[in-house]
Amino acid sequence: MRILLCLAALTAVCFAQDAKHTPPKVQVYSRNPGEYGKENVLICHVSGFHPPDITIQLLKDGVELPGARQTDLAFKQDWRFHLTKNVDFTPVNGDKFVCKVTHGDKTNDYVWEPNM
Template sequence: MKVFLCLAALAAVYCAVDSKHTSPKVQVYSSKPGEFGMENTLICHVSGFHPPDISIQLMKNGVELPDAKQTDLAFKQDWHFHLTKSVAFSPLREDKYSCKVTHGTSTKDYAWEPNM
C-alpha cells in the first residue's frame, strides 16, 4: 500500500508540474581519500533533475557493482529531484570505477577520480 501511495504521489507530481526536462548534475566521489587496496565507499550523487525518471548504476570496468544502496527519491521546493547511490569498494590501480546515469532516454558515464 505504501509503495502504491508513493507511486500515485509521483504520478500526480509529474502531471501537475511543468514537464520541462532538466538534466541531472552528477558528482562521483569516495567517502575517504582514494587509496588503492583500501576499503572505501563509492558515492554517486545526482541532483537538480526533472522528471524523476532516472536510473543510477555504480560500475567497475563496465560491470555493475552488487549490493549498492540507494536513498529514497527526494525533491526540492522547485520540484527538482535528487538521489544518492553508494557501495563499498576497495579500488585497485588497474580498475575503472564510474557512475552510469540514465535520465529519460539519455545515458552518460561519469568516472571516479581517485585524486591520488
C-alpha cells in the same frame, strides 16, 4: 503514509503542465580519500533532475558492482529530484569506476577520480 505521499507527489509531477525536462547534476566521489588497496565507499549523488525517471549504476570496469544501496527518491519545492547511490569498494591501480546515469533517453558515464 510515506509511500502515499511519494505517490501523490509523483502523480502531481507527471500531470503538471509546467513540468519540463531538466538533466541531472552528477557528483562521483569516495567517502575517504582514494588509496589503492584500502576499503572505501564509492558514492554517486544525482540532483536537480526532472522528471524522476532515472537509473543509477555503479560500475567497475563496465560491470555493475553488487550490493549497492540507493536512497529513496526525494524532491525539493521546485519539483527537482535527487538520489544517492553508494557501494563498498577497494580500488586497485588500473581499475575504472564509473557512475552510469540514464535519465529519459540519455545515458552518461561519470568516472571516479581517485586523486592519488
